[in-house]
Amino acid sequence: MGAGRRSWWPELLLGLVAAGLGLATTRLIAPGLPRETWAGVFAVFAGLVLVGVRRLPWLVLVAECALVLVADATTVTGTDTAQLAAAVALGFVAYRANWPATAAAFALFYSATLVNVVDPGNAVVVTGAQGVLRFITLTGIAAAPVAFGRYLRGVRHGTLVAEERAREAEFRQAVETRAARLAERAGIARDLHDIVAHHIAAIALRAGSARYAVARTGNADEAVLALGELRDTAGHVLDELRELLEVLRDPDAVESAAPQVEPEQLIADAARRVREAGVALRVTVSGALADAPLVVGTTAARVVQEALTNALKHAGPGASVSVEVRSYAGGLVVEVRDSGPVRPRPVLPPSGYGLGGMRERVGLLGGTLSAAATEDGGWLVQARLPIRENA
Structure with missing residues (x-):
């Protein structure tokens, strides 16, 4: 009111x-x-x-x-x-x-x-040459409010159209962002499926070794060693399953993927392809990658893959790129730095979710990912992936 x-x-x-x-x-x-x-x-x-x-x-x-x-x-x-x-x-x-x-x-x-x-008896004001001029002037004055009103109507219509397009763009962005989130969740699900399957197979193998040691050789030391390895592997499985439950809150059907590859092998394959394209590449991977849980290591390798693809796309042949994977207090740090293009290159449109999808994947594991230009004209991608202690 x-x-x-x-x-x-x-x-x-x-x-x-x-x-x-x-x-x-x-x-x-x-x-x-x-x-x-x-x-x-x-x-x-x-x-x-x-x-x-x-x-x-x-x-x-x-x-x-x-x-x-x-x-x-x-x-x-x-x-x-x-x-x-x-x-x-x-x-x-x-x-x-x-x-x-x-x-x-x-x-x-x-x-x-x-x-x-034009009052009665005063029609002379619109007769003759002067009258025609007055008539045209009067018509223009009378049409001025119409022109102004229609102009404002056009401006208002243009504003409404722009607002509607902005809403549509925002909606499309939201849909694309959700699609990226689901795609990354599906990728993590595939990785975790293969990781857990790998650990379960290892548990079965070590359990068989312990049984064989007790039943066939009677060597208790071998059985104790096998059971200790069995306990460690089971702890890793619990960690991976915990990650699975925390990450996959929106389950979605996924297509079958290629068998799981070790993180070191993923980085090596990506480095080989980049070198073959004419990029000078230096890769430094510490032993912390092998010691990290497979879900963390695989995510680090995926970040390296995406960052190298981004460097090859925007920096191009002739550029130099460095990759470093090292440990920090409580996790892994991944840094991929390129020198920028050696010659001017056209700005290429994005071809997928790229680093945005990687940022979503890293965020799902509790980490952070940043990508920004460097002072020398290059590009730096940095990811921090925490490693959670086994409770």
Whole structure:
């Protein structure tokens, strides 16, 4: 209720200002013209009618045009405020209505204006060469509110179209982001499936070794060693299953993938392809990668793969790239730095989710990934992957 009252203030202010100015003009008349009481009444009334122009522009236009005709018939100076108010109402009609309605409103306003200008016995004002010029000028003045209203309508339409496109772009971005999240979850699911399968096979092998040692050789030391290895492997399986439960909160059907490859082999294969493309590459991988849980190591290898692909795409042959995988307190650090293109290259459009998908994958494991330009014109990709202790 309060908001509705406040929304009337612009029109109310417009009406009061128009009424006040109209009343002032009827009091400040040129010498030789009579001071008419009714002229002031018509001016005040014409201004107050403008209060409803935003909500009822057609009704206000008709009322103002009728007031112009009445004031023209009864006073000498009482039509000015009504004429101006009718032009304002015509502009609102042009802004709100379609072209046929705007044309009808213009015809009404123009007719009232002609009646006001061409008084009985004074038709000479629109005859002859001077009359034609006055007629053209009058037509232009009457069309000005229409042009202004249609212009504002076009601006408003353009703004609405731009807002709608922005909403559509935001929706598409949200859909693409969700698709990237699901794709990375599916990739992690494939990796974890192979990792857990690998560990389960190892558990079965060590359990068989322990059984064989007890049943066939009677060597308790071999059985104890096998059982210790069995316990360690089971702990790794629990870690990987915990990661699986924490990451895959949105299960989705996935297609079968190639067998799991060790992280070191993934990095070696990616390095070989980049070197074959003409990029000078230096790779430094510490032993922390082999000691890390397979899900963390595989993610680190995927980050290296994606960063090398990005470097090959944007830096190109002839560039130099360094890869470093090292440990830090509580996890792994992956850094891939390139020197930038050796010659100007065109800006290529993105071809997938790229580093954005890798950032999602790293984030699902509790890590962070950053990618930014370096001061020497190159590019640095850095990922931090925490290693959670086995509870």
